[in-house]
Amino acid sequence: HGRVEMAPGDRALFLPQRPYLPIGTLREAVSYPSGPGRFADAEIAEALRRCRLDGLVDRLDETDHWAQRLSPGEQQRLAIARALLHAPDWLFLDEATAALDEATERELYEVLRAGLPRTTLVSIAHRPGVVRFHQATYALVPGVDGAGARLVTVPPG
Numbered sequence: 001h002g003r004v005e006m007a008p009g010d011r012a013l014f015l016p017q018r019p020y021l022p023i024g025t026l027r028e029a030v031s032y033p034s035g036p037g038r039f040a041d042a043e044i045a046e047a048l049r050r051c052r053l054d055g056l057v058d059r060l061d062e063t064d065h066w067a068q069r070l071s072p073g074e075q076q077r078l079a080i081a082r083a084l085l086h087a088p089d090w091l092f093l094d095e096a097t098a099a100l101d102e103a104t105e106r107e108l109y110e111v112l113r114a115g116l117p118r119t120t121l122v123s124i125a126h127r128p129g130v131v132r133f134h135q136a137t138y139a140l141v142p143g144v145d146g147a148g149a150r151l152v153t154v155p156p157g
Helices: 026-031 041-050 053-057 072-087 102-115 126-132
Strands: 014-015 089-093 121-125 140-143 149-153
Touching: 014 072, 026 072, 041 053, 041 089, 053 149, 072 102, 102 126, 121 126
Parallel strands: 014 089, 089 121
Antiparallel strands: 140 149
């Protein structure tokens, strides 16, 4: 029985399990949904390095079909770099680290927490490891006789 409200003007970014990567330059892919001129090379390079994508730093102006070129884990790390660049007020992660091993997932959540201290993170995840990066945990439970579902608070521990 609660609501989540965003203040007028709040910026949100959604990171799905399979992030959208436009065909074009790597700069365009990491800058999306903004245009490729929004971020300085140094900002992009730092975001890529923080997400362990050092090998892509020198390829910013390379044109490719990045959704086919990069592994699922690299695509998810690129999306996290995108979030670091955009610094949204709200970041919704829908299984956005599912292709990563648990150690890398933990490392990237630490990068998000350190790099976006004022951002509210809302994660949908099956792995219990992400719980530590959130202040509350909720679950959707089936309604009576399978009618609808309701959101319940999951106690810590």
